[in-house]
Amino acid sequence: MSSWLPLHHNEFYTRSVRHRVPRVNRTVLWLGLAVTFLFSLHSLLRHLRPEYNLTIRVFRWPTGNESFVEFTDQNAAVSIAPSPTTLSLSAPIPSATVSEYDQGTNGTRRANAAIIMLVRNSELGNALSSVKQLEERFNKRFGYPWVFLNEVPFTNEFKEKMSAAISGPVSFGLIPKEHWYQPDWIDEEKAAAGRAEMVANDVVYGGSVSYRNMCRFNSGFFYRHPLVQQYKWYWRVEPGVSFFCDTDYDPFLYMEENDKVYGFTISLYEWPQTVATLWDAVKEFVNENPHYLDPDNALAFLSDDDGGSYNMCHFWSNFEIANMELWRGEAYSKFFEHLESKGGFYYERWGDAPVHSIGAALFARKDQIHFFDDIGYQHPPFRHCPHLPSVRKAKNCSCSSVGNFDYNRDSCLNLWRQVEMS
Template sequence: MRYVVLALGILISLHFILSLTHESYGRVTGMDTIKTKLSGKGSNVPPYKVAVPDKYYVKENATTPELVNAAIVMLARNGDISGVMTSIKQFEDRFNKKFHYPYVLLNEVPFNDDFKRRVTEVTDSKVEFGLIPREHWYQPDWVDEEKASKARKAMADAKVIYGGSLPYRNMCRFNSGFFYRHELLKPYKYYWRVEPDVKFFCDLDYDPFRIMEDGNKLYAFTISLYEYEATIPTLWGAVKEFVAKYPELLAEDNAMAFISDDSGQTYNRCHFWSNFEIASLDLWRGEAYSKFFEFLDEKGGFYYERWGDAPVHSIGAALFAKKDQIHFFSDIGYRHEPFQHCPQGNAHKKGKCWCDEKDNFDYEWYSCLNRYDKMFT
């Protein structure tokens, strides 16, 4: 859903600068060595620095390879049609016209006929349009509206980005705990989240879903950064309560080091920017994350504060997946205003990327990619 535009993106950048501390393809089967490389096991370098084996690449004019059980997911409104068309057309041209993965588009109101017509004309893939159940979208009745409205006003007065927006909070809660429960997504195991008005810079001639499945990956990203602290003042306290109550649900060799610099005592505010994510739906459907979301939801922080799905997903992935099950797709060029990941070096050339290599967020001082790297070194 197009909730970020350039003007607001500039505000986000300013908020980050003010609030952050300066801290420092044919299917390949039966190939254990390749799976070891994709999983990152037995290596002291981040998994993304191991090149994708050539056999994963689809040759020009090759027949459509066998697909993984996956879908492309987009949350959008009828008024987002221009941005939706921009994103899907680029996504098709860079990747999906070679693979034909299905699309699932979701909206809290029915999509109109013009929206459906325009989307289905730009792709040969199957497209399904879903209506979000009311109970999954709107603020629940048990939320104290007087308390919530006071919090919205206080954040708006403090000029917190989307601080006064109730629809934004509905969206964050839906993406955190409900999108993967939608009837249209029940048949699928993996998803790729795409939003209106994003850019894909590079040709992608292999299937990231195949990397996820063969490498036993559960979550993947392209951009990571610090969360705006004013939106989540009590989130980490709730996380610590949950961990103390359910320590058995944490994965062994998890990615706690990505989100905390002191073994979980405090949150360093690092998160994966969830407007792009390729992930296993089973990660969210599992017992650990299900209990985690329900625990957080009962706290009311999606409405009494402004908890975003990005930190909630990121903390969930860091706690309930092994660190080598979280993957950085370094060769997928991507922009969501105001930040972008532009592949570097040979990956830029191989992908015929049209972004400027110098305009790359990876190791800006408010990026968290260095913390991801440190987990493997």
């Protein structure tokens, strides 16, 4: 028997009709008063608070953890297809569907944020490894929601096993086709020739269309997904990554309280062959829209000759803690539209790492970009471990300075530090 059901007590009142009638009348009276009060309150809120018309309903499956969200509003229609993993968007959803701050599982204030993973069903094992590590090292203290996105519906096995590994809210979303697949206007013959050339030159993922789909999606679409639009902040996590240190504070609140918009752990050089014409497109956009540049930008991190050429440095975007309003803002939105029109995501292999890095470096102040030195992280083959032994000890890190990519000649961290201090 469910614990919330009342126990059955012996009845001590008289069972004559004369005694039972008043009891029934009092029950009806109180029920009527309660209904009247709720109806009046509902009507009052509808008139005084327009946003009250927007409702959120969370559906839970038998495992008790995973969920998907249905939004209902006269001006924002999102429908739920028969499969719980399918969401179709027919109009934008207001971003302020949750309060600016919530309360975390540790009783502290919590930001409007989510942990996001783009993952395939076949990556379940590696995804579980990443999730369990971040839950243990960070999220068990704060209970931030997880959002999993896929270009195909998630299997029941994926949802059940992932939900069992997470104590907090979990959502599974299907990516709209127009946000994932190669657009029809792309010249496939030209794109295929570009892929073949990269394969001949042994460029990693040079022949992969799905990799290009992923780069384009992460560059300009993930923050538009219906399950993501309600959030302001995100922590990007990928399958098969490792977290070596305890994060006993809230990095989202740290970013917000210190006016940061983009956080990273690893920076390195991009393959020049994959972005052969990217900087030309960037310069074209900047020349046409100089007003979008922040006066205190970090151009010096991207270019050694005051913008004449691209030095290939970028923040490795498989780890990002960032404010999605940066991507949703007018400057980056126009910037992405410009890049999209060039077709470079498919004619070459423009990655979301250089695209995000260029956007953050040009459209934000350089002091709004933060290096998370105290978060030990590895995305094979590169690893970051906190530099100071005292930090590694305090954070209970399982890594050491040996093998730290920050000391590698291919790391751009020293350049970033120079730019940051300039």
